[in-house]
Amino acid sequence: MSYICPLCNGLVVPEQACPHCLQGLSECGKLDDYTGPYSPYSLQTSMVEEDGNENGCMHMLYCHHCHTSTLWSVAQWDMSGNQ
Ligand SMILES: [Zn+2]
Numbered sequence: 001m002s003y004i005c006p007l008c009n010g011l012v013v014p015e016q017a018c019p020h021c022l023q024g025l026s027e028c029g030k031l032d033d034y035t036g037p038y039s040p041y042s043l044q045t046s047m048v049e050e051d052g053n054e055n056g057c058m059h060m061l062y063c064h065h066c067h068t069s070t071l072w073s074v075a076q077w078d079m080s081g082n083q
């Protein structure tokens with residue numbers, strides 16, 4: 001089976017609204033880019049679960065209005081039918 005993240009592959013654009021002020025969120029990349037052994041950040045984030053997908057690709061979304069970050073678990077697409 002082959003699953004891809006549609007957001008990583010540019011197939012969709014994030015249309016998530018900020019849970020705090022309901023403004024549009026900006027996509028800031030994968031969570032992997034923000035975490036790691038040398039990460040200076042202690043993340044204070046909200047979680048947006050999509051369809052209870054446990055294996056979603058975690059993306060960081062940022063609200064420029066209230067300056068908060070939100071984690072978005074992007075449901076991955078099954079592309080095995082295209083091979
Ligand atoms: Zn992704």
Ligand SMILES: [Zn+2]
Nearest residue numbers: 018021063066
């Ligand atoms: Zn906001």
